[in-house]
Amino acid sequence: MTGMQPPIQAQDIRYAYGELEAVKGISFEVGPGEILGFLGPNGAGKSTTIKVLTGQLSPCSGRALILGRSVHEHSAEVQALIGVCFEEKNLYLNMSVKENLDFFARLFSLKHFDAMPLLRRVGLADRAKDRAKNLSKGMKQRLMMARALVNSPSVLFLDEPTDGLDPISSQAIRQVIREEAARGAAVLLTTHDMLEADALSQRVAFINEGRIVALDTPESLKLAHGKRSVKMRMHGTQGVREVVVALDEADAGDKLRAAVADEGLMTIHTEEATLEAIFIKLTGRRLEG
């Protein structure tokens, strides 16, 4: 292992399910403490890429490196260093909340593991003795998150961690993700929620039909693909009208000052592109699809 290498490295990864090529040469890196949002519609190749990076699938070609180690040459070693939070709630439902964590701690050979601090972090300390099957959907997801953190992983793979959750549970999970990144963990976050990706990720990767079509910070993507304009609604003698001022125009400042001074000004909107709009622009597809 080389200390300078990024915790997650995907190098020209290709994977095919029989004739169907799901991943067509994906390359990216995630640095320590970085959250990379991995965005794409269903079937784009996100899950396959994660399966290759977590050692569940062997790539047809290319290399997956975690902390400098080849995932497929040292899978057990690599899997001791990663945490994975699945989209589906694959908990042991007949075990208690605490037993779920204790069991996984044993699989990681952790001798002095104490589940309670972790359960406090995800707000489940008071449900430690309850069977997992008796938890709400949000609580189950928080337990999944706690399970992914049992071994204090250096690399976290989070697959739709807040999908379909109530705002409180979503907020709790986002807070934990931020804390893990602050601790130095590299986080690969798969989500359909563009606002979540925008709020959490330092960089986002758009994946479509097995290829990364854009990879940058959310701000850079918005600047590169969005409109630099302001839209205003004005009330005048002929009713309500919209005025759009392109910020790159030479007289943009004058136009804005005039509009603000106008007594008929009702609302002002920036026309900054959303990540979703950029994704649609780049791929012609919506994320949900």
Add this chain to the structure above:
Amino acid sequence: MNPLRVWRVLRKDLALGPRSPFFLWAVAIPVVATVLLQVVFGGLFAPKPRLGIVDDGASEVAVAYQAMDGIAVTMVADEPELKRLVEQHRFDAGLVLPAGFDDAVRSGAKPPLRFFLSGGSLASNRIVLAVTTIDLVRAVEGSAPPVDVQMEILGAADWLPLSARMVPLLVMFSLMIAGMFLPATALVEEKERRTLSALLVTPVKLPEVLAAKALLGILLALVMGLVTLLLNNALGGDVGTLLLAMVVAALMSAEVGLLYGVVSRDMKALFALFKGLNIFLLAPVVFYLFPEWPQWIPKVLPTYWIINPIFDVAVKGAGLGSVWIQLMIALAICVVLAVAIVSLTRRLERTLAAG
């Protein structure tokens, strides 16, 4: 393969067992089936005749009774106590042997022999105790019986009572439920609930998970098989050989269970497989119930080679010398099953990863 990781997964399965209806079913069904069959066909609750004896003169009759396995004999201090106990139905019968009884019988005198019968005793027990007492008194007297009884065995010389021929059925049932069904359901449940995927992104590998499931099946099949034999009073003479036969049987059962689990996508598919294939696996035991059927037929079925050594040792009292070839054939089948499991495990790994 890391044995420690296998143990950790097995420990989880054992801990979760009592919370699983399948596990409880696997433990309860063989015991319930044994009890039911024993009640219907006799055996488990068929009591030995109970006899209380007051022996005031060290009679040979009392000594002979005490040496008998088939009669529960209790020595009582005096006649009033014996009468009280018989009245309370603590014994089926009570026998009073006065001092000098044996000498009086041998001298040709006809000494009094008091024989009390409990009003609640079974007629069969009364007859057994009365006839046995008369026989033993004749033996003390040294006289030949007044008739010449000619005994002739009709039918097969190796005929076994139905209760003994039921033993393979009950043991096979235990092996199937505990050894096959439990590891199969444990594995399919992990697949269905996707907990297997969660395990496989930790240092645990699929072969280690499968080994844990197989060990679970072997342990339970062994325990439940032995409990079934114990309940049927069929532990045979050579305990070492019986244990060896049981271990081989538990191994094959667990391997079959693992195969079922590996190839079944979900519980529905597993139950369909069980219903379809277990008829063939259970078939050999029917031939013990109907010994007049051609006995070569069950030999073409793999489970014959695990159940017959158990039957030979547990019921017929055979030793290792008589069953080792059968055990070797069973082990060879186990090797073939193991190869099939390894091959299918690779396919399962790909299926799981593909989601």
